[in-house]
Amino acid sequence: MRISEVYFPETIAETLELLHANPELQLMAGGTEIVGTQPTRSIALERQVASIVKIKELRKTVRTEQFLELGSCTTLTGLRSLASGTLPEPLYEVIGGIANHGIRNTATIGGNLCCKTRFMDLWPVLACLDAQIELRSMAGTRWAGVSHLCGDDGTPRFPPATLMSRIRIPLFTYNFIFVRSMGGNALPGPDTATFACMANLGRDKIEDFRLIFSGTKAFRLKEHEMSIDGKRHGLKGRELQSMVDFYTEAFASQDWYDQRLFASLAQEAFERLCS
Amino acid sequence: MKRERSADALPLLGALRFPGMLYASTIRSTVPRAQHVEIRHPELPPGYRCIAPADMLAENACLALPDGIPVFACGAVAYAGEALGLIVGPDAAICDELARGTEAAYEEEDPEFEWESFSSSQIAFRCSTEFGDVDQAFDTCQNIDRAVYRNGIFDHHYSEPMGAIANWEYDKLAIYCASQWPSHVRRSVAAALNASEEDIVVRPTELGRALDGRLWFPSVVAAQAGIAAKLCRKPVRILYTREEDYLRTPKQARSAITVKTAIDDQGRLLALDARIIINIGAYNPMAEELIHQAMAAITGIYRCPAVRIEAYAIRSNIIPLGAMGSIGSTHAFFSIEAHLNHLAKKLGKAPAEVKALNILAKGSSNFGSKPLDYEIPFAKIHRKLEKISDYRRKYASYELVKKRDPGSREGVIRGIALTVGYQTGRSFSQRGPSSSYSVETTLERDLRLIIKTQAAIGSESLKAMWRNTAAGILSIPEQNISFERPDSDAVAGGGPLTLSRGSSLVTKLIDRTCRSIQKRRFRESLPLSAKAQTKALKAVEASGAPALGAQLFDSASWCGTAVEIEVDALSGDPKPIAVWMVVEAGKIVDENMARASLRASAISALSLCTRGDFDPHGGEGEQYLYERRLGLAELPFIGIEFIDADRSVVPRGLGELPFITVPAAFYSALTQALGIDPRQLPLGGSEILKLLEAQ
Amino acid sequence: MIIDFNVNGEMKHLQVRSGDRLVDVLRDRLSIESLLPDCLSGRCGRCFIFLDGRLVHSCLLPAFKAKGTRIVTFEGIAGSPEVAEIEEALRQAGALPCPFCRTAKIMAIVDLLDRHPLPDEAVALEQLDMVSCACTDPASLVKAVGLAADARSRRKFNRANQ
Numbered sequence A: 001m002r003i004s005e006v007y008f009p010e011t012i013a014e015t016l017e018l019l020h021a022n023p024e025l026q027l028m029a030g031g032t033e034i035v036g037t038q039p040t041r042s043i044a045l046e047r048q049v050a051s052i053v054k055i056k057e058l059r060k061t062v063r064t065e066q067f068l069e070l071g072s073c074t075t076l077t078g079l080r081s082l083a084s085g086t087l088p089e090p091l092y093e094v095i096g097g098i099a100n101h102g103i104r105n106t107a108t109i110g111g112n113l114c115c116k117t118r119f120m121d122l123w124p125v126l127a128c129l130d131a132q133i134e135l136r137s138m139a140g141t142r143w144a145g146v147s148h149l150c151g152d153d154g155t156p157r158f159p160p161a162t163l164m165s166r167i168r169i170p171l172f173t174y175n176f177i178f179v180r181s182m183g184g185n186a187l188p189g190p191d192t193a194t195f196a197c198m199a200n201l202g203r204d205k206i207e208d209f210r211l212i213f214s215g216t217k218a219f220r221l222k223e224h225e226m227s228i229d230g231k232r233h234g235l236k237g238r239e240l241q242s243m244v245d246f247y248t249e250a251f252a253s254q255d256w257y258d259q260r261l262f263a264s265l266a267q268e269a270f271e272r273l274c275s
Numbered sequence B: 001m002k003r004e005r006s007a008d009a010l011p012l013l014g015a016l017r018f019p020g021m022l023y024a025s026t027i028r029s030t031v032p033r034a035q036h037v038e039i040r041h042p043e044l045p046p047g048y049r050c051i052a053p054a055d056m057l058a059e060n061a062c063l064a065l066p067d068g069i070p071v072f073a074c075g076a077v078a079y080a081g082e083a084l085g086l087i088v089g090p091d092a093a094i095c096d097e098l099a100r101g102t103e104a105a106y107e108e109e110d111p112e113f114e115w116e117s118f119s120s121s122q123i124a125f126r127c128s129t130e131f132g133d134v135d136q137a138f139d140t141c142q143n144i145d146r147a148v149y150r151n152g153i154f155d156h157h158y159s160e161p162m163g164a165i166a167n168w169e170y171d172k173l174a175i176y177c178a179s180q181w182p183s184h185v186r187r188s189v190a191a192a193l194n195a196s197e198e199d200i201v202v203r204p205t206e207l208g209r210a211l212d213g214r215l216w217f218p219s220v221v222a223a224q225a226g227i228a229a230k231l232c233r234k235p236v237r238i239l240y241t242r243e244e245d246y247l248r249t250p251k252q253a254r255s256a257i258t259v260k261t262a263i264d265d266q267g268r269l270l271a272l273d274a275r276i277i278i279n280i281g282a283y284n285p286m287a288e289e290l291i292h293q294a295m296a297a298i299t300g301i302y303r304c305p306a307v308r309i310e311a312y313a314i315r316s317n318i319i320p321l322g323a324m325g326s327i328g329s330t331h332a333f334f335s336i337e338a339h340l341n342h343l344a345k346k347l348g349k350a351p352a353e354v355k356a357l358n359i360l361a362k363g364s365s366n367f368g369s370k371p372l373d374y375e376i377p378f379a380k381i382h383r384k385l386e387k388i389s390d391y392r393r394k395y396a397s398y399e400l401v402k403k404r405d406p407g408s409r410e411g412v413i414r415g416i417a418l419t420v421g422y423q424t425g426r427s428f429s430q431r432g433p434s435s436s437y438s439v440e441t442t443l444e445r446d447l448r449l450i451i452k453t454q455a456a457i458g459s460e461s462l463k464a465m466w467r468n469t470a471a472g473i474l475s476i477p478e479q480n481i482s483f484e485r486p487d488s489d490a491v492a493g494g495g496p497l498t499l500s501r502g503s504s505l506v507t508k509l510i511d512r513t514c515r516s517i518q519k520r521r522f523r524e525s526l527p528l529s530a531k532a533q534t535k536a537l538k539a540v541e542a543s544g545a546p547a548l549g550a551q552l553f554d555s556a557s558w559c560g561t562a563v564e565i566e567v568d569a570l571s572g573d574p575k576p577i578a579v580w581m582v583v584e585a586g587k588i589v590d591e592n593m594a595r596a597s598l599r600a601s602a603i604s605a606l607s608l609c610t611r612g613d614f615d616p617h618g619g620e621g622e623q624y625l626y627e628r629r630l631g632l633a634e635l636p637f638i639g640i641e642f643i644d645a646d647r648s649v650v651p652r653g654l655g656e657l658p659f660i661t662v663p664a665a666f667y668s669a670l671t672q673a674l675g676i677d678p679r680q681l682p683l684g685g686s687e688i689l690k691l692l693e694a695q
Numbered sequence C: 001m002i003i004d005f006n007v008n009g010e011m012k013h014l015q016v017r018s019g020d021r022l023v024d025v026l027r028d029r030l031s032i033e034s035l036l037p038d039c040l041s042g043r044c045g046r047c048f049i050f051l052d053g054r055l056v057h058s059c060l061l062p063a064f065k066a067k068g069t070r071i072v073t074f075e076g077i078a079g080s081p082e083v084a085e086i087e088e089a090l091r092q093a094g095a096l097p098c099p100f101c102r103t104a105k106i107m108a109i110v111d112l113l114d115r116h117p118l119p120d121e122a123v124a125l126e127q128l129d130m131v132s133c134a135c136t137d138p139a140s141l142v143k144a145v146g147l148a149a150d151a152r153s154r155r156k157f158n159r160a161n162q
Helices: A012-021 A032-036 A076-080 A089-096 A109-113 A122-128 A222-228 A237-251 A259-274 B053-058 B092-100 B134-139 B182-192 B217-232 B242-248 B287-298 B329-347 B351-358 B378-389 B391-404 B460-474 B499-520 B591-610 B657-674 B685-694 C022-029 C081-092 C102-115 C121-128 C138-156
Strands: A005-007 A026-028 A048-051 A061-063 A067-071 A132-137 A140-145 A163-170 A176-182 A193-201 A206-214 A218-220 B022-028 B034-040 B049-051 B083-089 B103-108 B123-131 B143-151 B163-169 B172-177 B200-204 B236-239 B254-263 B269-281 B307-315 B413-423 B436-443 B449-453 B481-484 B528-535 B557-567 B574-584 B637-642 C002-007 C010-015 C048-051 C054-057 C070-072
Touching (some): A012 A163, A109 A163, A176 A259, B022 B242, B053 B217, B123 B287, B172 B182, B254 B287, B269 B287, B329 B351, B329 B413, B351 B378, B378 B391, B378 B637, B391 B413, B449 B460, B460 B499, B499 B528, B574 B591, B574 B657, B591 B637, C102 C121, C102 C138
Parallel strands (some): A005 A048, A026 A048
Antiparallel strands (some): A061 A067, B022 B083, B557 B574
């Protein structure tokens, strides 16, 4: 059995020092994704592991008029138990569909965002909400959009020797929200993906449109989203279908998810958007 | 604080600990077919050893069971994942890692995966029968239909992963394991150790839901543990992880059944020609039972004047597949029901109409067997089922929706179907004193009642029913009643104990022994004991051929099942909405208990239809982790009603009824919903979407 | 490494390896028999513990994560009125869990009623779905939850004789 060195830092500063000394350090918050995907009797971890879930600074929640800021080690249950109306509705719904209550008691929002092998349920929703993440390293602190966790090739990426400490969610409401989680099990599998589509429907125009679909990879046409802004909602027939077809044709080059299922989701999303 | 368990609770295998016990992990083949296997293990820490076939042979162990099943692949590998040896040591997790890190050198051979068309060397068992002039019937008939129906490989989720412990008890080796066939375990371990059966005692552990999947494979694992205990001179435990149990234990077999029928203009069957091919994987000692039961089930409850059945159990280089959860009936019954639905559609008739036309009536016979001496309760069950499920209205509505908007993705895509089937009380096994059951009941001085039976007790509700029965007869409190399952050295060897038949026969025996005690109770002093024994009726002729036809119905229980499903327009996933069952199974001692048992089996049976096909070539771990099951919230409404038998009958088994009827009804509902006939189960969402688009 | 933690009111100091699962340490080293390492992926519930008051799957936790925590297993609540009420409710509802999942189901119901004194059917089913075992019919389990919730309320408000 490989024996790992396990650290229990008590502050963010300690954690950053450890990261600086060991760039390969494995940060473990809830650890549900790390451990849950190993159906063997013993658990294989990296050579050095830091358990960070008890760091108080990483579990704080702050709400202002414009933002909700969550510590990255806030558990999913902890998020859901925030006062009613604190958490944006789509986030609340998506969290409720993740795994089961026992896993949500352990899993954290940071762990959900930092998965190396795939995008988990929260990423596309937070990306639609233009959430930001605070990244800390010995070099300093910076904020970046959640969408920066996606590389150019559509796969997850995370900067080395860096700790995600906070997630800031703008409390900007959309009046059109369509989120569907596909696949279903305690753990995500090949057919697990989340489709998130949000917009604001003004008096007669679509505004702030975004559509993100992610699973083992992510799919988003950011430039095209801007071209949908300004279109009339209430589109029907050929115009509506052309929007759907654009997306399904663009998705045809993706090989990580069933084309038909994506097409069904896109169809339903646009039909609801325009109805 | 220790958790309290009832006094008669059997131990859980995973809970047992013995002083000095070692743990063993299995070294497995990574190739499906090979010769000349040589194990190369990594450097082992102190206290760990590798047990390879050469070591076992040096200790005079025998690496094959009496029925030819290998305990370890010695020299020849028959499937990827087959056991090659063991790593034994004091820490289970380290043993697992060492076993995973052990390599083997082989001379690989081309595997045989193809099974629907096969070579003669792949035939493990074949059987055929013919009655009437089949060729003449086909030659003279205009309405001939032929179709192939396929079932995938199903996995059952057992209450506990597979395992066994071998522990030295002075002069005997005690084997702890959960098995439906304890005498087979004893015989197998004795053979593996080249020892006498007197030297082996089998101590049963809690079986839980075995679903007939714990018939023979536990004997293999027990023999492995026994060999390890002999070599190490210490107790040894083998206990699979859940992933290992999922990937490495036998599954329900894959089948392809070709049904060719000739019918008249009304839909009456004139001839039936069935070719049954069942893929049993690398091997299965119950291939004969599987084939016999499938042959018996292929004509369903229908009369046909000319029948030919040819059946094959085919070996292939994949994990052993075979007898479980209705042992072959599911596949055959699904095929004949699906085919009759297809014929009905072709004739523009309702399926129930065509089926009613062909039901084997009282006084008629199949296969030249003795005529049926009662009326199959088809009409009675059907009528009741139609009423409680609102079948006619729903069927008509869904047909209308389909016609108006074929393949609609916007509307509701639903279907409903009925099927009526049976579970015979006869046994298809020829083995040993086959399927004999015994009960010994003792009423002690302090009015405690101890019931000893070697019947597999897999359900708390069953035990509760038996307590209720005994308490009622003897007028003692239920909490005074406990069960003991005698160890194998106290009970004569018996055949495999399939749960459903066992439970009904044991109920009879408990009733009989308690009444015997009650008669003597106030005339003789306590303690008083009574014994009773019975055998399940055979469904096999002296020649070994299956006994087909009406005689299978003389001890049968009957069930009509209606399944209503909805297909998710987005994902294509078929979801069961409701299941109704009408059961005629003789005297029901406790309806609540019977309902609970049927419900649990129906849920398992639905999982066979909605879960993905097990992929024997699937990746390690991943397939297990992402395997889906019906969650509690997804479970459909399940309504169950019992009807009285027209004839006087004793309690009969009913545990297999859902496995026989639910998949057939589910499939028929799916074909109604989709308007297409895919002729296979299971069907996943993406496959259904493909079929809808093609339409 | 050595970790200190509290199990059912008793402090423990144990040497554990980084790759040890908490369920195995609790079961094998501390003889907590109610725990059954089974799915090892948080899907069956047979390893439920309360960790600092939260119901968690101990199979998903490396043993070192128990450091400084307070753990309560079934053994720690077995004699409590809450568990007695649930066991009676299960019996009355005709829900007889098998020996493999009985303690898991009881732990799940204890946690459910702690968070939802009057749970509806959907909430009850979602909670009980964490214990993956087909031995018991869902309708009778939901009924048992209702009966247990009622018994707890009566005890809480001293309506025991009603």
